[in-house]
Amino acid sequence: MKHSAASLRYTSQGYGPPNAPGWIGVSRGAALGVAWITVFNLVEIFAFNTSAIHNWLCNFRMLTQPLCISVLSMLATALFIYAVKPGLPGSVWLATTCLIAVVTLFTGWDLWEVNQNSPENLRQTAMSRSLGVLMLLAVAGLGILIGDSKAIHAGSSLVTVGISCILTIFGFVVVTLQSGSIGDLLPADAVPVILVPGCDMDPEVDPSEALHDRVTTASQLFKDGHAELLVLSGSSGDEDATGTAALKLMAVEAGVPEQAIVLDNSSVDTAQALQFANRLPELENDHRLIVVSHWFELARMRMLGRQAGIQIFAVPAEQKHALSDQQRLYAQEVLAFLRTCVHPAKKLLSQP
Incomplete structure (x- = not known):
């Protein structure tokens, strides 16, 4: 069966009939989800002048605010490129790999600090967000690491990519709510x-x-x-x-x-x-x-x-x-947290 030139170009971009291994579609969806999370984090930073050092993914300790914004911007861009066209050119592949390695390093640092400073009965809960972010980066990174191979150029199911993206975003929210459920230490003064x-x-x-x-x-x-x-x-x-x-x-x-x-x-x-x-x-x-x-x-x-x-x-x-209805309240809180993440974008769009 012959295919038109347009159809071949469409398939070569990573869409069309799903011929690639299923895990590549999952990897691309995870990358797309992390990219959207990073984008909305950047929107919050610009809309409310919040800290890019203490961002949604990790704590970029020792880095400056402008440098952190640059890292987050490049990470989002690189992950979007991979999600759309997974066969990354050599220089883009190297930059993307380095960016994921940097975020992984700081997230691992967060995990180590939590492990050292959290009480044993709260340690597993406190570690959930850092572990979740590391897992998402690992899933996205696996597809990126294979580089410009034939497998990654084959088509991936858009349904697989989309479902993986949605699960990534909701998974990030769930682990954030879980790790955030621990109360803060109160200051000595009132x-x-x-x-x-x-x-x-x-x-x-x-x-x-x-x-x-x-x-x-x-x-x-x-x-x-x-x-x-x-x-x-x-x-x-x-x-x-x-x-x-x-x-x-x-x-x-x-x-x-x-x-x-x-x-x-x-x-x-x-x-x-x-x-x-x-x-x-x-x-x-x-x-x-x-x-x-x-x-x-x-x-x-x-x-x-x-x-x-x-x-x-x-x-x-x-x-x-x-x-008695805690499960319903928790589900409502997941949606409320997502609305809070999106709210900065609404603020920016409403500005004249």
Whole structure:
């Protein structure tokens, strides 16, 4: 059967009938996923002036901000090229291999530090993000390492590439949520504010058990002298103070002075609650904040704080009540984390 010249060119670019080994399609999909993760990280850096040294993949310790931006930009570009046209020319292949080696080196350094500094009972959880990033780099790197061979020029299934890309992105989110579930060490001195972000609640009924656990944990932190104010955000954004008033009563009963409690009756999500807290006079010169939430939300709290220019100390709420729908809440958190990753792009696109 004869093929047209256009069809042959299309197939030679790595598409068309899938003739390449399946793992090459998986490798290309992983590279595409890591490239998109890196791109959105760069967008966040430019939109919110966040650190490229402490980026989403690893900690580029000892490197400067401009150099880190350059490394991330070149990494994203090289991985996109490999995902689209896997048979890399010699110079591009060498540059791509070196970039992956650099990121692997710093990620391995992160892993070593976590292994040395984490308590044994938390070590496996703390290592999950670094191990996940190393695994994704290894999957992408395997296809790159074989170079300009005949196998890599054969067609790969677009379905395989696409599914691998999606799994890479969701896998990165899951390991980030998992490693981020560990609470931060609190500073020796008091921070200005402890924030309790709200969750779905009906003003006509008592606060949920989830909010009860958050307020109880935050109240204990306040009584231990870790903050000057306790901000409670539990409204649905309709300016009705009924919901937050119930939280305030709970905090007062736990021993927090009424004059030390600030109610946020207008925020509809955690990002707005952080902005509300950041506008308080107490944070004018000291942009540190303790956020108390459930373990699966802590990674997103830190990212939102990073985008808002606030140093977040995330503390997991002590769960005295079982969350009957925790699997659904965790799935919702995965999507919420993805929306937080994409939010900087929306901000840049909305600018005139």
